[in-house]
Amino acid sequence: MELTPRLETIARQVPQGSILADVGTDHGLLPVWLLLEGRISYAIASDLREGPLSRARETVEQHGVTGRVSLRLCDGLAGIEAGEADVVSIAGMGGETIATILEQAPWTRENTLLLLQPMTSFPDLRQWLLDHGYTVEQETICQEGSRMYTILTVRGGQDAPLTAAELWVGRNRPQPLRRAYLTMMENKVRRALDGQRASAHPDEAMVAHLEDVLAGMDAMKKELEA
Numbered sequence: 001m002e003l004t005p006r007l008e009t010i011a012r013q014v015p016q017g018s019i020l021a022d023v024g025t026d027h028g029l030l031p032v033w034l035l036l037e038g039r040i041s042y043a044i045a046s047d048l049r050e051g052p053l054s055r056a057r058e059t060v061e062q063h064g065v066t067g068r069v070s071l072r073l074c075d076g077l078a079g080i081e082a083g084e085a086d087v088v089s090i091a092g093m094g095g096e097t098i099a100t101i102l103e104q105a106p107w108t109r110e111n112t113l114l115l116l117q118p119m120t121s122f123p124d125l126r127q128w129l130l131d132h133g134y135t136v137e138q139e140t141i142c143q144e145g146s147r148m149y150t151i152l153t154v155r156g157g158q159d160a161p162l163t164a165a166e167l168w169v170g171r172n173r174p175q176p177l178r179r180a181y182l183t184m185m186e187n188k189v190r191r192a193l194d195g196q197r198a199s200a201h202p203d204e205a206m207v208a209h210l211e212d213v214l215a216g217m218d219a220m221k222k223e224l225e226a
């Protein structure tokens with residue numbers, strides 16, 4: 001069984017011997033791969049919908065790990081209690097959905113490693129984490145085809161404030177794909193800015209904010225080159 005680069009990057013952050021709760025598991029590939037690799041001892045795989053959960057059930061049965069995965073139909077972490085898992089992964093969902101899931105499970109601030117891979121709303125998720133007693137210990141960028149993803153390694157704790165640009169792209173810790181990631185996000189912000197400027201009624205506060213974000217990203221690129 002092979003994982004895509006995105007899922008493999010998440011899997012590599014899971015400490016040996018953990019119990020993993022994979023929220024929004026869909027196909028269930030991440031927990032099953034980790035079990036087959038002997039990296040985790042047990043997994044909870046949850047999903048909001050029956051269709052994805054049946055796909056996870058098929059993966060579990062096909063790979064002979066029934067009994068080592070608890071499949072749960074629930075919204076976010078609603079069906080998982082504090083102490084049941086020491087690592088929680090939430091991947092492939094919008095940043096706002098991830099924040100809503102964590103909001104309903106404050107126990108994740110204690111003794112829990114969170115691996116979060118948002119698809120959208122990056123600034124909202126980073127701000128939410130900062131405001132709700134979580135600290136981003138690391139961000140790992142990976143590439144799958146032409147797309148790049150960032151995986152946030154998070155624990156409970158107080159983090160220092162982030163600038164407007166850092167809310168978009170995380171702190172500027174050097175890593176191989178960091179420069180390419182900055183360029184991709186810069187293009188995203190530039191498109192939003194162009195859209196505002198082309199509008200008959202541009203939101204001036206948003207224009208100023210996006211300009212500030214772009215200036216911050218530019219400074220980050222220079223810092224990496226220095």
Ligand SMILES: C[S@@+](CC[C@H](N)C(=O)[O-])C[C@H]1O[C@@H](n2cnc3c(N)ncnc32)[C@H](O)[C@@H]1O
Pocket residue numbers: 007023024025026027046047048049052074075076077090091092093097101
């Ligand atoms: C795009 S798939 C991602 C699957 C897998 N985590 C991955 O990264 O490849 C998103 C999954 O999250 C599930 N989902 C969405 N909102 C959820 C919620 N509030 N609680 C649990 N699962 C949710 C969806 O049903 C879907 O199966």
